[in-house]
Amino acid sequence: MTDPLVRVEDLRKYYFEQDNLTDRLLGREPESVQAVDGVSFEVREGETLGLVGESGCGKSTTGETLLKLREPTDGAMYFDGENVFEMDDLTEFRERAQVVFQDPFSSLDPRMTAGEIVREPLDVHGIGTKAERRERVAELMERVGLSAGQVDRYPHEFSGGQRQRIGIARALALEPDFIVCDEPVSALDVSVQAQILNLLEDLQEEFGLTYLFIAHDLSVVRHISDRVAVMYLGEIVEVGPVDEIFENPGHPYTEALLESVPRADTSEQGRQVETLSGDVPSPRDPPSGCRFHTRCPYAREVCARKDPDGYEAGGPDHRAACFRRVESHEYWESPPLETDDEPATEQTADD
Numbered sequence: 124m125t126d127p128l129v130r131v132e133d134l135r136k137y138y139f140e141q142d143n144l145t146d147r148l149l150g151r152e153p154e155s156v157q158a159v160d161g162v163s164f165e166v167r168e169g170e171t172l173g174l175v176g177e178s179g180c181g182k183s184t185t186g187e188t189l190l191k192l193r194e195p196t197d198g199a200m201y202f203d204g205e206n207v208f209e210m211d212d213l214t215e216f217r218e219r220a221q222v223v224f225q226d227p228f229s230s231l232d233p234r235m236t237a238g239e240i241v242r243e244p245l246d247v248h249g250i251g252t253k254a255e256r257r258e259r260v261a262e263l264m265e266r267v268g269l270s271a272g273q274v275d276r277y278p279h280e281f282s283g284g285q286r287q288r289i290g291i292a293r294a295l296a297l298e299p300d301f302i303v304c305d306e307p308v309s310a311l312d313v314s315v316q317a318q319i320l321n322l323l324e325d326l327q328e329e330f331g332l333t334y335l336f337i338a339h340d341l342s343v344v345r346h347i348s349d350r351v352a353v354m355y356l357g358e359i360v361e362v363g364p365v366d367e368i369f370e371n372p373g374h375p376y377t378e379a380l381l382e383s384v385p386r387a388d389t390s391e392q393g394r395q396v397e398t399l400s401g402d403v404p405s406p407r408d409p410p411s412g413c414r415f416h417t418r419c420p421y422a423r424e425v426c427a428r429k430d431p432d433g434y435e436a437g438g439p440d441h442r443a444a445c446f447r448r449v450e451s452h453e454y455w456e457s458p459p460l461e462t463d464d465e466p467a468t469e470q471t472a473d474d
């Protein structure tokens with residue numbers, strides 16, 4: 124098998140707060156927010172890897188850090204076999220790896236026209252003559268479903284969906300291979316979301332693009348992804364083919380995340396479900412052992428002490444090695460975790 128286009132290894136990004144002058148004067152250690160804490164995954168050429176998880180679990184930080192828009196704390200990001208974090212010159216990487224942001228209004232400079240926004244990457248990278256750039260901008264506008272005649276309009280003169288099309292045209296300008304799509308449809312009306320998703324799919328097919336698709340909406344992720352990585356509190360709990368993850372989730376967090384989605388199917392109403400309850404712990408002070416143990420309906424004492432430590436099988440389609448799933452001896456000998464909360468429902472391993 125060919126090497127993946129993107130390989131992220133043990134990526135960490137900690138934000139340091141309280142790093143002000145008084146703290147330094149007092150010699151106080153800055154407090155760290157462990158937004159991304161040892162994340163590894165691959166994205167193969169031409170595929171879409173969905174990255175899902177609740178708000179604040181570190182999805183955007185992962186996307187921004189692997190693109191080196193944020194300084195990584197640790198880890199490596201191999202793009203086409205080369206470690207981006209060790210590159211002296213990011214020019215070529217910046218041409219080949221792009222991003223589409225969530226909010227198409229705040230990510231577009233309101234003082235620039237649509238044409239200027241789409242042309243900017245060509246200007247910055249010194250690509251083509253003035254006439255060639257003008258032609259390329261017109262072509263890009265048309266390709267994303269706008270018209271070349273709209274180049275002189277400003278962002279506020281477009282609808283939300285059209286603004287996202289401008290953002291996509293800008294991302295395409297340098298003919299990238301890889302695009303991080305960071306919640307590209309979540310700020311849009313539902314009716315417009317499908318159009319933008321279809322556009323992204325068409326572009327992927329036409330240009331052989333590789334996507335890391337970040338979203339919290341599971342139906343969107345299911346629709347667009349080939350494989351899915353599930354994130355919880357700065358860690359990836361499992362990665363797998365989209366149907367596997369949705370139909371046979373390996374990790375209790377994935378299971379709970381899927382269960383928390385309302386179902387339209389009336390035959391499923393009234394089913395016994397464990398939904399995600401309790402607050403997400405703070406990434407400033409994440410729980411010991413398995414980070415999900417404080418909310419996990421299956422948690423046993425061992426889970427508070429020990430992380431399941433990796434995945435059942437190596438490779439890019441590793442499933443979560445939760446103690447519950449692997450039926451580890453240690454797990455079953457460990458007593459159930461005592462919490463202050465009432466247990467939600469009786470659960471056994473056979474449920």
Ligand SMILES: Nc1ncnc2c1ncn2[C@@H]1O[C@H](COP(=O)(O)OP(=O)(O)OP(=O)(O)O)[C@@H](O)[C@H]1O
Nearest residue numbers: 138156158177178179180181182183184185339406
């Ligand atoms: N610049 C920052 N300084 C300090 N903490 C930050 C910063 N940016 C993000 N965080 C924190 O890092 C954690 C991860 O944030 P991130 O935005 O990556 O999560 P997310 O999964 O993308 O969430 P959302 O979907 O809400 O954007 C959160 O606890 C967030 O509060």
